[in-house]
Amino acid sequence: MNILITAGGTSEKIDNVRSITNHSTGRLGKEIGEHFLANGHHLTYVTTPQAVRPKAEENLTLIEIETTKDLEAALLEQFKQQSFDGIIHSMAVSDYTTETTMSEEIFIEKLAATLAKQPALSDLTKLTEALYLSLDEIGKTSQQEKKIPSGTDRLLLFLKKNPKIIAMLKEQQPQAILVGFKLLVGVSTEELIHVGQSILAKNNCDFVLANDLEEIHGDQHKGILIDAQGQTVTAQTKNEIAQLIVKKVEEKWRN
Structure with missing residues (x-):
């Protein structure tokens, strides 16, 4: 065989x-x-x-x-x-495999910048949808560092199936x-x-x-x-x- x-x-x-x-x-x-x-x-x-x-x-x-x-x-x-x-x-x-990695600071900056482009998000459904879209966009951020700096207090790791x-x-x-x-x-x-x-x-x-x-x-x-x-x-x-x-x-x- x-x-x-x-x-x-x-x-x-x-x-x-x-x-x-x-x-x-x-x-x-x-x-x-x-x-x-x-x-x-x-x-x-x-x-x-x-x-x-x-x-x-x-x-x-x-x-x-x-x-x-x-x-x-x-x-x-x-x-x-x-x-x-x-x-x-x-x-x-x-x-799962890694999609991208970033510090807490960079993540918050990117999320805030993405949400700032959206119209008023007082509606919970619209806010939820905007967050999902933002996370999808941030997750596609290219991983630049060959070695991630260890100075950040909190590291965010994006995984995809x-x-x-x-x-x-x-x-x-x-x-x-x-x-x-x-x-x-x-x-x-x-x-x-x-x-x-x-x-x-x-x-x-x-x-x-x-x-x-x-x-x-x-x-x-x-x-x-x-x-x-x-x-x-x-x-x-x-x-x-x-x-x-x-x-x-x-x-x-x-x-």
């Missing part, structure tokens, strides 16, 4: 020395990748600089990215070049067996399965691995694999999850 795995956690630049990221280590993706490689499959592994990854070998192609935009570009390039039998999208992708990478995977590779991942924190098993099923249906996944951050401690990693028929299988460690995913993907591919 020709397998694609995404693993690790993306980061979004604030300036040339600062970024927003998450705590994903890529350990689960590495474990899954190593099991696919051990079974003789070819693996394209897309990961981030700080994440762990499988050891170099003949059947492994490694691609390194940082931002969600980088990830999207790398995947689209791979999809032009080859067809995948399975896609394991375990990467923790940033929901990233595209959902998982949403485009089946569109680009409809033949691929797609495994999505969903991480929640402190929810019931019922809620975990319910949200996992919604992710599966929304993104046309074949499987979704639903897990709770409070159930992850080192190698102990409780995960519930949900298939398109709503059936679930629970694993208790990263190794068990990896074996389960490889087994289910291989079975579906053979059938």
